[in-house]
Amino acid sequence: MTTVALKDVTKVFPDGTVAVDNVSLDVNDGEFMVLLGPSGCGKSTVLRMVAGLEDPSSGAIMLDGALVNDVPPRDRRIAMVFQDFALYPHMTVGDNIAFPLRLSGVEPGPRGARVADVAGALGIGDVLARKPSQLSGGQRQRVAMGRAIVRRPGLFLMDEPLSNLDSGLRAELRAEISGLVRELGVSTIYVTHDQAEALTMADRVAIMRKGVLQDVGTPTQVYGRP
Numbered sequence: 001m002t003t004v005a006l007k008d009v010t011k012v013f014p015d016g017t018v019a020v021d022n023v024s025l026d027v028n029d030g031e032f033m034v035l036l037g038p039s040g041c042g043k044s045t046v047l048r049m050v051a052g053l054e055d056p057s058s059g060a061i062m063l064d065g066a067l068v069n070d071v072p073p074r075d076r077r078i079a080m081v082f083q084d085f086a087l088y089p090h091m092t093v094g095d096n097i098a099f100p101l102r103l104s105g106v107e108p109g110p111r112g113a114r115v116a117d118v119a120g121a122l123g124i125g126d127v128l129a130r131k132p133s134q135l136s137g138g139q140r141q142r143v144a145m146g147r148a149i150v151r152r153p154g155l156f157l158m159d160e161p162l163s164n165l166d167s168g169l170r171a172e173l174r175a176e177i178s179g180l181v182r183e184l185g186v187s188t189i190y191v192t193h194d195q196a197e198a199l200t201m202a203d204r205v206a207i208m209r210k211g212v213l214q215d216v217g218t219p220t221q222v223y224g225r226p
């Protein structure tokens with residue numbers, strides 16, 4: 001588990017676009033934080049800065065009290081899932097999920113056990129031998145999640161992971177993702193423009209508009225209903 005603290009974070013791109021404007025936000029250990037707002041309001045930029053993929057122009061981002069950029073990438077224990085997740089097409093589902101473990105030198109035995117665990121939790125235990133092209137869209141998204149969480153990250157960052165799926169599947173995966181994340185106890189920042197998604201998944205919602213953080217609170221605090 002990991003705490004995240006953004007302190008007065010601003011991001012101005014070289015062309016002068018102020019994508020993020022003086023945002024301060026704390027994410028507690030094990031908390032599911034949804035970052036909600038319309039397209040272009042700066043959500044992805046916040047996420048990319050938390051991941052260390054983009055530097056703030058000013059302000060500070062801390063993970064467990066240490067500046068993001070002072071922590072070597074290998075030690076950040078951050079997992080990310082995006083809308084346009086890319087699975088390795090030539091590898092089986094099992095090998096896709098196992099890949100991060102192989103990179104970090106986990107032995108085949110424990111690797112297989114861990115993959116089976118994660119795949120079981122995501123309901124894809126029976127398709128481990130297939131290639132991504134032989135899966136449904138929802139199954140592919142589950143594989144992408146499995147690959148992201150297999151190393152037991154302390155922080156899970158998701159950027160509109162469901163936006164390419166149809167509405168029935170979206171509702172199903174919404175419940176599944178929040179259930180899984182809570183089971184793992186992993187701190188999460190989940191980016192979406194979908195208010196229903198925010199209301200059903202969030203411990204707290206942070207509402208962004210034009211780079212500015214407008215409101216932060218539980219769904220009840222922010223919307224007056226759970």
Ligand code: ADP
Pocket residue numbers: 036037038039193194195196207208209214
């Ligand atoms: P888009 O047209 O890109 O979908 P919207 O303006 O409809 O963007 O906003 C996306 C979501 O964020 C909506 O569900 C909206 O209710 C929510 N939202 C954005 N800003 C606010 C705000 N200030 N207060 C409450 N909800 C907001």
Ligand code: ADP
Pocket residue numbers: 013014015017018019037038039040041042043044045046
């Ligand atoms: P969201 O995730 O809410 O859709 P983004 O964080 O992607 O918003 O973008 C926020 C603003 O920053 C937008 O106006 C976008 O056009 C702009 N932006 C994003 N990336 C860059 C970049 N590399 N250079 C210039 N402007 C950018």
